[in-house]
Amino acid sequence: MIQSAGKVISNKKVKPGYFLMGIRCPSIAKKAKPGQFLTIRCGSDSATTPLLRRPFGFHRISASGFEILCEIVGKGTRFLSGLKPGDKVDILGPLGNGFSVRKGDKNFIIVAGGIGVAPLASLAESLTRIKKAEVYAIIGARTKNALLCADHFNDIGIKTMIATDDGSYGKRCFATDILNEFLKIKRGFRPTIFACGPEPMLKAITHIAEKRGLECYASLEENIACGVGACLGCAIRTRSGYKLVCKDGPVFDIKEIIW
Ligand SMILES: Cc1cc2nc3c(=O)[nH]c(=O)nc-3n(C[C@H](O)[C@H](O)[C@H](O)COP(=O)(O)OP(=O)(O)OC[C@H]3O[C@@H](n4cnc5c(N)ncnc54)[C@H](O)[C@@H]3O)c2cc1C
Ligand code: FES
Structure with missing residues (x-):
């Protein structure tokens, strides 16, 4: 897991209420795999709210960066939707386990x-x-x-x-x-x-x-607070006990989950 300053390279509305942001951040992109996620600080350096970073999945990944595709639902996502190319974003990632493909599966x-x-x-x-x-x-x-x-x-x-x-x-x-x-x-x-x-x-x-x-x-979407397995706020019940969405997930074998 790396904390890094990413640079917004594009940010466009794709549908009403949805935006696609391209971020240059090679250090995190190089380690990211599908299904893992990142958390972003959603405010200026001096802002105190929202206090918690917001989690997003890697939408597309390249060697130099990645895209996130977001729905605007509250303060954090509204802040991100207003960022412009050249703006800096404070990112933590890659987090979580990601998807695994079984060998030979086609x-x-x-x-x-x-x-x-x-x-x-x-x-x-x-x-x-x-x-x-x-x-x-x-x-x-x-x-x-x-x-x-x-x-x-x-x-x-x-x-x-x-x-x-x-x-x-x-x-x-x-x-x-x-x-x-x-x-x-x-x-x-x-x-x-x-x-x-x-x-x-x-x-x-x-x-x-x-x-x-x-x-x-x-891939599950629980409310994420710390994002790194420290606060236990994202625990879910599974057939092998409580698991943390941010650390043991967000991807789970669906038959393991107790809904
Ligand atoms: C592992 C993970 C990956 C995610 N990936 C994406 C993604 O790729 N694109 C994307 O648009 N969103 C994604 N989300 C959801 C996203 O993190 C939330 O929508 C975002 O944090 C809301 O922040 P906000 O400040 O705009 O809204 P808030 O003001 O925090 O909340 C506004 C409303 O959204 C609801 N909400 C907040 N967080 C979630 C959540 N995790 N799931 C469902 N509802 C929520 C709240 O209950 C509230 O009703 C992901 C969540 C997780 C846990
Ligand atoms: S969000 Fe803190 S342990 Fe998962």
Whole structure:
């Protein structure tokens, strides 16, 4: 884990209420892997609020830096959305465990709900680099205006299915309805599922994965305070006792989680 000053190189609104920020920070980028996260101080040096750093997944990673894709929900994310190229940001990372791909595994399906797609883009890119891999994605959003990354996933060659709550794009249903249907139709295909999104979606995926005996790994979003395993504020119950989302996660074998 490194604390470093990153430099904002781009910051643009991608949809109403969402922004994509490019940050130059080679020291952290070189060590980061998909599914890990960073925390950013969201205020000027003299500001006292927000006191706590805010956590974000690595959206895309390069040798010199990374992108974060964020939904504006409060003071910290609003502050970040207003930063300009050239501004400095105080970053701590990479934190947490990240996604692991089992050796020899070639069949994958990524299931994302809402802003949960943010940390899955770097994973998607790494999966497409596996020889002969078959990779699918299902992205769910409330509405077309909140649908993120679908074009990017298609551009990198991932067959992507879309669900929106209001039917304004793709199918009018939940991402998990598409997952169920897809697994029924594509008999014999036994993918590893990688997921991130709202808790009801992850609970539904747990049920599907258990019923079909599929491997499934989910990135969880708990409230993070210290981010480094010191305050115990992000503890969750698992089948092997309490675990810390910031240190033991944020990625967990979904069957381990006690919801
Ligand atoms: C490991 C991890 C990775 C994350 N990655 C991303 C990401 O890539 N992109 C992104 O946009 N967000 C991500 N989040 C969520 C993000 O950290 C919060 O939205 C952010 O901290 C809110 O800060 P704020 O000051 O703007 O809002 P606050 O004023 O702190 O909160 C505003 C509202 O958002 C809710 N909220 C705050 N934190 C969370 C959270 N962790 N999960 C759900 N709701 C929350 C609060 O309950 C409150 O209702 C991640 C969270 C974790 C734990
Ligand atoms: S946020 Fe402090 S232990 Fe996880």
